Amino acid sequence: MIFKLFSRKSRSPAAERLYGEIMAAARRPALFLPPYNVPDTLEGRFDALILHVFLVVRRLAAQPDPAPQLAQDLSNEMFRALDRALREMGVGDLAVPKRIAKLAADYNGRRTAYEAALGEGEAALATALARNVYGQADATLGAPLARYMLKAEAALAHAPYAAFDQGPVPFPAPEEQP
Secondary structure, eight states, rough: OOOGGOOOOOOHHHHHHHHHHHHHOOOTTGSSSTTTTTOOOOHHHHHHHHHHHHHHOOOOOOTTTTTTHHHHHHHHHHHHHHHHHHTTTTOOOTTTTHHHHHHHHHHHHHHHHHHHHHHHOHHHHHHHHHHHHHHSSSHHHHHHHHHHHHHHHHHHTOOOOOHTTTTTOOOOOOOOOO
8 A cells, every 4th residue: 555655657548559559650661761761770760759759749739638638648658668668778777867868858859840840841841850860951861751741740630639549540651662
């Protein structure tokens, strides 16, 4: 009984399921092949994850209650999963909080950049993606990923809350190179 006093906040089954769907979308092999060429590295996979989480959180935050709470639960679930992944990779207990703080800062930076770029159009989004995902200022590198992101945003914009709460989330399939 006393251990319940020290337990962490309860987890949301809907957020866990939603995070699983987002992970599946972010790990699609087509994203790591032409025309997208997201680097198949830890950083590249993190960028693919952030892109999808950003779009879902953005959509949920724009919906009425209880959608914003699911957005918060999803963010919490993502950072719990990142914490677990770091520990499984052998990062020491003392270093994990510092790494999580860095990942949170990276997420917030990308979220801010993508939010601003979405308001400015596809070219601005391509530039933001090129800078964040590929580490270059060449917008042509980010153009295919920008088109995918806009396609995903449009699909999510028409999705009802139930698609996020119960699934499936209507992520579009990335175009595959013939």
